[in-house]
Structures are given as structure tokens and as C-alpha cells.
Amino acid sequence: MSNKYVTPFVKWAGGKRQLLDRISERIPQNYNKYFEPFIGGGAVLFELQPEQAVINDINASLINTYRIIQKNPQEFIEYIHKLDSGMLENGKEYYYYLREHYNDKLMKEEFDIELAALFVFINKHCYNGLYRVNGKGLFNVPYNNSKKESIDAESILHVSEYLKKVDILQGDFEEACCDAKKGDFIFFDSPYAPLNPSSFESYTKEGFDVESHERLSRLFDELTKRGCYCMLTNHNTEFINKLYGNKGYRIDVVSVKRMINSDASKRTGEEVIIYNY
The missing domain is CATH 1.10.1020.10 (Adenine-specific Methyltransferase, Domain 2)
Structure with missing residues (x-):
């Protein structure tokens, strides 16, 4: 039974609060350990509250x-x-x-x-x-x-109590998945590919460029071969569909509100939920 007081303590660009229902209904019914290599605000982690979890982010201040x-x-x-x-x-x-x-x-x-x-x-x-x-x-x-x-x-006190059973890492997303095994569930909420393919921006100075997205797609493929359950969310762009299409993965398109856009006319859009089961 989830603890309703365990909720995100920061607001995060690309956070998954508005997609929680659609993500939750696609979660595997049974899995072993939970991995989230791009934890951000932790909306999905705190919604699921798995008994065994490994979280990670490149942002050292966030992980601190x-x-x-x-x-x-x-x-x-x-x-x-x-x-x-x-x-x-x-x-x-x-x-x-x-x-x-x-x-x-x-x-x-x-x-x-x-x-x-x-x-x-x-x-x-x-x-x-x-x-x-x-x-x-x-x-x-x-x-x-x-x-x-x-x-x-x-x-905060309830979040602290829950986090005591969570392994917290800081570093590269690929390293965060090293120990993932068959039957584990990995949720990827990476920095989003831009809607305009000519501009790649990120929320850390390290950057998350084209090569990073390509490396992530290869990791998704590798984890699939290991027998892991994998789910990934991103913008519904040609670039993302090219990376994950024609591989047997399910790609569901969902409508979203983009409240972080200063132009109100651009606050609606489409995202994809990609999963391998």
C-alpha cells in the first residue's frame, strides 16, 4: 500500500506527474528490483514506492x-x-x-x-x-x-523514511543499470529530445546530445536482451521514433500539457511511452 505522504519535494522540467496514470497502467504486474537512471523529481518512484529501488541522476546537487x-x-x-x-x-x-x-x-x-x-x-x-x-x-x-x-x-519525513530502502547513485545512466537483471524494471525519463531537431539543450552543463540518445537506445536494447522490463518516455519526434521503431517495442502516443513553455499556444503536445513487454 502506497504512502500518500511520499511525494516529490521539487518541481522538475519534464516531470511525470501528469502522466502518472498512463504510466502506472503500463507498469509490469510483477518485477524484481526497480531502477530509475534519470530520477529528476521522482514522481514515478514515489507513486510506485517499490520495495527495492536504485535511483540515479547526473545532477550532483539533486542527488545530494x-x-x-x-x-x-x-x-x-x-x-x-x-x-x-x-x-x-x-x-x-x-x-x-x-x-x-x-x-x-x-x-x-x-x-x-x-x-x-x-x-x-x-x-x-x-x-x-x-x-x-x-x-x-x-x-x-x-x-x-x-x-x-x-x-x-x-x-519530507515520510519521504526520508521511504528513501532509507533506496540505493541512491550519482553518475552516468549506463553505469546506474550495471546490476540490472532479468525480471528487473527500468524506467527511463531522460532529458527530452528537442522538438526542433536542430537544437539540443539540457538541464546540466554536461549535456545530453544526439550521441547520448543513441547510447541510451543501445542500452534499452541491451537490457531487453537481458530480460529486463524497460519503459521510456520522450517527445513524439521523428528522431525518437527512428531510434526505437521497428524493434518490436510498443510505442504509445499520449497527449500532454507543457506548462513550462512561455508561449501558451505551444503548451499542448505529444509524448511517447515506449516499452518492451
Whole structure:
């Protein structure tokens, strides 16, 4: 039985909350261990709450936050409350001050409780919850004018309790699947291929380019041969269909709202759910 208090603690571009029903109805009825190599906000993980799970992301600051909440939830909550209390005066000035402090710690690779608290605070007070860095790896998303509290403390405690049974990795998606065996389930929510094939952008400075998508498709094929259950979501583009088509995989097209697009006329679109069973 799922714990309703175990929910995502950050908003994430490409997050799967609106697709949860359609993903859930396609999940294998029985599987062994759960793997999610691109965890992001964790909407699918927290919906399924599998007993055995391995999660991963290339974003070191995000993974630091998962680990801090897993091991030090109370200290994390106290730090967040301290940050939130400073929003009472000049919210905009305060946000940019904390964003600069966050970037300074990031450049020094100070992955600690303070950085985790700053990460969640900035996520909740930046425009559209978009995690974006410039060429130097510095977070540069503007303020969203919100003074709302950054977390639900009760939810964080429940998330922490669940994460105690989860293995949390930080690194390349392929390495995160090394131990996947027959009967395991791997859910891939990689950075999306652009709707405009001439521009590949990503949410980390490392990038997720054409070659990365091609490497991911080869991993999908390899895991299929191992006997793993695999599911992948992405934009419904010619590029993605070419990578996964004509291989016997099921490719279901679903309609979605793209709330992160500033142009309201482009906030509807199509995604694909690709699975090998």
C-alpha cells in the first residue's frame, strides 16, 4: 500500500506527474528490483514506492538533496524553515542573494545540508521550477515572485523514511543499470529530445546530445536482451521514433500539457511511452 505522504519535494522540467496514470497502467504486474537512471523529481518512484529501488541522476546537487533527506531529514527541515523565514522582507533581493550563495557553494563542491536546503528553496522560488545552468555550470533561473513555504515538513519525513530502502547513485545512466537483471524494471525519463531537431539543450552543463540518445537506445536494447522490463518516455519526434521503431517495442502516443513553455499556444503536445513487454 502506497504512502500518500511520499511525494516529490521539487518541481522538475519534464516531470511525470501528469502522466502518472498512463504510466502506472503500463507498469509490469510483477518485477524484481526497480531502477530509475534519470530520477529528476521522482514522481514515478514515489507513486510506485517499490520495495527495492536504485535511483540515479547526473545532477550532483539533486542527488545530494536526495541523500540529505534520506539521512538527515530533521536538520534539512530546520534549515529550510530558516531560509523561508528570510522571505518576509524583500523576496526578490533575498532570492538573488541566496542564488549567488548557492552557486558559490556549487563551484566549491560543498555538497552538504545547506546546499540541499538552498537547492530546494531555489527550486520552489525560481521561474517554473526550471533547473538550468549556464556554460560555467552556474544556476541562472530568475525569481518567480513567490513567498510560499518551500516544503511540507510531514511529507519530507515520510519521504526520508521511504528513501532509507533506496540505493541512491550519482553518475552516468549506463553505469546506474550495471546490476540490472532479468525480471528487473527500468524506467527511463531522460532529458527530452528537442522538438526542433536542430537544437539540443539540457538541464546540466554536461549535456545530453544526439550521441547520448543513441547510447541510451543501445542500452534499452541491451537490457531487453537481458530480460529486463524497460519503459521510456520522450517527445513524439521523428528522431525518437527512428531510434526505437521497428524493434518490436510498443510505442504509445499520449497527449500532454507543457506548462513550462512561455508561449501558451505551444503548451499542448505529444509524448511517447515506449516499452518492451
